[in-house]
Amino acid sequence: METLKDKKWHADLKVLYLADYKKIKSYDVFFSPDWFSLVAVVAGSVQFTGGSFSVSLSSGDMLSVLHGASFVRLSSPLRICLISCTMDFAISNKTARPGSACIESLASQSPFVLPLSPTEMKHMVSLFALLKKKISNKEQIFQEELVLLCVNLILYEYCSLYYKYGQDVTRARCRNDKSVTNFITLVQRHCKEHRKIKFYADSLFVSQGHLRKTVRGVIGMSAKHFIEIAVISEAYLLLSEDSLSIADVAERLSFKDSSSFSHFFKRHSKLSPTQYRLNLKI
DSSP: OEEEOOHHHHTTEEEEEEEOOSSGGGGTTTOOTTSEEEEEEEESEEEEEETTEEEEEETTEEEEEOTTOEEEEEOSSOEEEEEEEOHHHHHSOTTSOTTSHHHHHHHTOOSOOEEOOHHHHHHHHHHHHHHHHHHHOTTSTTHHHHHHHHHHHHHHHHHHHHHHHOHHHHHTOOHHHHHHHHHHHHHHHHTTTOOOHHHHHHHTTSOHHHHHHHHHHHHSSOHHHHHHHHHHHHHHHHHTOTTSOHHHHHHHTTOSSHHHHHHHHHHHHSSOHHHHHHHHTO
16 A cells, blocks of 8 residues: 655645555545545445535546545445645646646536446556656656656546546536536636636626636636636746746736736745746756
């Protein structure tokens, strides 16, 4: 059994690799209802519940756990692989713009269990093993980038399996889910120019109140915060380009000046743009 507790990651990203705990409370430190979680059951079974739904997973199953869900029952011994991360970590992943596999998973959540074949489960477990290796290797150059790439690789594999096994579910997704998917697509395209909810509500022909309620209901995050984290994700990428000055980045993200951009960036990342750039070179 392997449990990853590296302090560098534990605040925002928690990973279990072939964990075989026998009691539900043993998982509490790794699983939070307010986080984004992805679980693959290698042996045993587990039940999640939340709100109006209850879903059970057994050996060979995989699930993107719905916002607000919690463990209620398991069979012993239970062996699982699990990724759990804060919503901010999921969206501001520095290896990709919004629209990455994490965003796709957030937008397409449903209590639909993926029945993986033995080969597919073996492959998924091997990806968790690779993630474990990259987290554990603290001396490796570009460790942070490699860990994030491994996280994205697992999520992309999950999305591929979701579209393979969940086509009927995808077609039947409720109106609210489709609205949020459209909102996410618009944010991907326009967050550099538009940070106000009104633009996205008008584009979707809904009221701002309806959009706020729908987005929070589907992904457990306010529409305003989602837009801001998307902007921060773009800022991370632009700041990694040495040819761009802070003023250039501010202009590309439609801030009135570098000062207002720096204030926005520091409020969300706890670092100034200059400090962030210096950290990239360490």
